[in-house]
Amino acid sequence: MKRPRIGVFKFTSCDGCQLSVLNLEEELLDLVGLFEIAFFREATDKPLRGHLDIALVEGSISTEWQRSHVVEVRERTRYLVTIGACATSGGLQALRNWTSIEDYKKSVYPSPGMIETLPCSTPISDHVYVDYELWGCPVGSDELSETLASFLLDKKPGIPGYSLCMECKRKGTPCLLVSGSAPCLGPVTRAGCGVLCPSLERPCYGCFGPREGANIDGLLNVFRKKGLSPHECSLLLDKMNTYSYRKARSREGRL
Amino acid sequence: MKRLFRIDYLPRVEGEVGITAEIQDGEVTVRAAVFEAPRFFESFLKGRHYSDVADFTARICGICPVAYQMSAVHAVERIFGIEVEEPVRQLRRLLYCGEWIESHSLHIYLLQGPDFYGAENAWSKREYLPIAKKGLSFKKLGNRILTIIGGRPVHPVSVKVGGFSKLPEKKVLRSVLPDLQKAYEESMGEIERAARLSFGENQMDVECVSLRDPGEYPMNYGNVASNKGIDTSMSGFLDVVREHQVGHSTALHSEMRKDGLWNPYLVGPMSRVNLNDEKLPAEIRARMKECGISLPITNIRMGIIARSIELSYAFHEATRIIRGYEAPSMSCADFKPRAGEAAWITEAPRGMLVHRYELDDSGYVKDCTLIPPTSQNLGQMEIDLRDFIRSHLDKPVDFLRKESEKIVRSYDPCISCSVHLVVREENKTERPPHGVR
Numbered sequence: 001m002k003r004p005r006i007g008v009f010k011f012t013s014c015d016g017c018q019l020s021v022l023n024l025e026e027e028l029l030d031l032v033g034l035f036e037i038a039f040f041r042e043a044t045d046k047p048l049r050g051h052l053d054i055a056l057v058e059g060s061i062s063t064e065w066q067r068s069h070v071v072e073v074r075e076r077t078r079y080l081v082t083i084g085a086c087a088t089s090g091g092l093q094a095l096r097n098w099t100s101i102e103d104y105k106k107s108v109y110p111s112p113g114m115i116e117t118l119p120c121s122t123p124i125s126d127h128v129y130v131d132y133e134l135w136g137c138p139v140g141s142d143e144l145s146e147t148l149a150s151f152l153l154d155k156k157p158g159i160p161g162y163s164l165c166m167e168c169k170r171k172g173t174p175c176l177l178v179s180g181s182a183p184c185l186g187p188v189t190r191a192g193c194g195v196l197c198p199s200l201e202r203p204c205y206g207c208f209g210p211r212e213g214a215n216i217d218g219l220l221n222v223f224r225k226k227g228l229s230p231h232e233c234s235l236l237l238d239k240m241n242t243y244s245y246r247k248a249r250s251r252e253g254r255l
Numbered sequence: 256m257k258r259l260f261r262i263d264y265l266p267r268v269e270g271e272v273g274i275t276a277e278i279q280d281g282e283v284t285v286r287a288a289v290f291e292a293p294r295f296f297e298s299f300l301k302g303r304h305y306s307d308v309a310d311f312t313a314r315i316c317g318i319c320p321v322a323y324q325m326s327a328v329h330a331v332e333r334i335f336g337i338e339v340e341e342p343v344r345q346l347r348r349l350l351y352c353g354e355w356i357e358s359h360s361l362h363i364y365l366l367q368g369p370d371f372y373g374a375e376n377a378w379s380k381r382e383y384l385p386i387a388k389k390g391l392s393f394k395k396l397g398n399r400i401l402t403i404i405g406g407r408p409v410h411p412v413s414v415k416v417g418g419f420s421k422l423p424e425k426k427v428l429r430s431v432l433p434d435l436q437k438a439y440e441e442s443m444g445e446i447e448r449a450a451r452l453s454f455g456e457n458q459m460d461v462e463c464v465s466l467r468d469p470g471e472y473p474m475n476y477g478n479v480a481s482n483k484g485i486d487t488s489m490s491g492f493l494d495v496v497r498e499h500q501v502g503h504s505t506a507l508h509s510e511m512r513k514d515g516l517w518n519p520y521l522v523g524p525m526s527r528v529n530l531n532d533e534k535l536p537a538e539i540r541a542r543m544k545e546c547g548i549s550l551p552i553t554n555i556r557m558g559i560i561a562r563s564i565e566l567s568y569a570f571h572e573a574t575r576i577i578r579g580y581e582a583p584s585m586s587c588a589d590f591k592p593r594a595g596e597a598a599w600i601t602e603a604p605r606g607m608l609v610h611r612y613e614l615d616d617s618g619y620v621k622d623c624t625l626i627p628p629t630s631q632n633l634g635q636m637e638i639d640l641r642d643f644i645r646s647h648l649d650k651p652v653d654f655l656r657k658e659s660e661k662i663v664r665s666y667d668p669c670i671s672c673s674v675h676l677v678v679r680e681e682n683k684t685e686r687p688p689h690g691v692r
Binding site: 010011012013015016018020023037042043046099117193199200207239240 | 264266267268269270271291292293294295298299303304307310311314315316317318320361365366375376377378379384387388391394398406407408409410412413415420421671
């Protein structure tokens, strides 16, 4: 059987999700046996030619060039999979979306006129059709393996859409929201991290983005009762998945 | 006659960078065109709470997030006047060892390594495969340390101002010891392998800069020192360094002031080894001697030797820390936020990472400066490329292009890190058509 061709692409990001592909370590070499790595700039000199069966896309769209490049990647690809918070949700850099980009440029660069960037940082799905979205900052390696394995088995990858709380309960991790006063985003956040923060006695800070049907304002009301100001509440949501949390809130019709 | 060559997009480096070289009448101009899209970290950090700073800046780089967390928490702790307990200090050092192991083995085995074997990547050549496998097993061990302390290898979550959210269990830490011992022994052989690679002749007269600490090989503490006489405190260093915009280039470069002049300088493993070799364990120093490694190393292509030495050191140091670890009385120090300003520098795998914060009295960021290692090395890298091309003008362009790629890779640039100071090329039509062709 001909090995499926896979490509790894980078847009605006920290490279951490591509690194998660490399972090499959020994599995990486198995991967090389099962797939043809047709394009992966961080790991190989090979230029891209022809069509791809899977494109793993890291990073958000934040420049004009990227906007056309992602269309090109889409056209070459059978299944486009976004990996991580930037590609799936715009990333931390989407914080610029809620402010004036000109002010941002001025505060970082001596010659702001020379900076070429779009006013907003947006997820890949705002630009092209995405087949599967993998969340996380960085992307979860289990979800990554699951997706690649599913492709070989010709089945749909099992990516959870339920909340982190479900995972927490299953693991028997004490609830930080109930037992303490920690503002944990678990109830509105997707499972997938394996209860990383609550296991380390730290409230969830939303790496995996809003779960399906999240009642965000309901949770924020709880935080308000615990003494957080509205400003503090919004800072909690304005992190790596700011774009998606705000979008989910506006779907609830409360923003 | 005018000749021009361009590498649109350099593979096997972290992030997006290209090279343009222009050769006219024996004069060579080189531009390292960084075209990674800017992300404005210094802008959106303003107005954020001090407790966000470590998590946010970690997202600058997926390969060295711990470095960002370390520089960030130490700077904030300095403002708040927090002294962490010794075991916390040691655990942070252990976490850093994990990151040095992960980052160095990535670079030695997957990014730069294939260059010495004429391979396009780590898996395409049969003879290189066992070497790559060894590298991946080292990398995995580094990631295991990161995961035990921080929950995951990329953007670990337990580091916070004052200490950790939760401490690792002693017995879990100790479970790594056998693998660490094995890796340490293997890595000593790898120092020899690195030393035996063939490097072109290329002596650089560059100022090597790194932290230097009286008690230990530098990671989180020390003064800033150089081989040409600099010895200053961390905040003093900020007075002699500037981020300077270069007219012909797309990126800002850091320069250091000396005798009234601004000069490029070099940070990273080569500088650290050159300036701190007496802090390395006797066993490693003996090994270096056996392998014929003489210091200072002045050829950046031999950076892989310095990196291999530090890889061994990180295994050795991680073992030492775990053996001696006793839990602190509390995972996180008690403190109250207060207004102030402070700078802190730690040694990221690729060199000094400078953070400076100004906080208001509730602990919100008023202003900040971040200077990653890569931007400090860009100036020297361009000079090095220029000198190389100048002395090989009779060679075909293909040769120059391949060798230039290798030179850039030997600097281990981390372009994602340098994003905040990336400026696009002024002439739009010259923009490298990176990506799919």
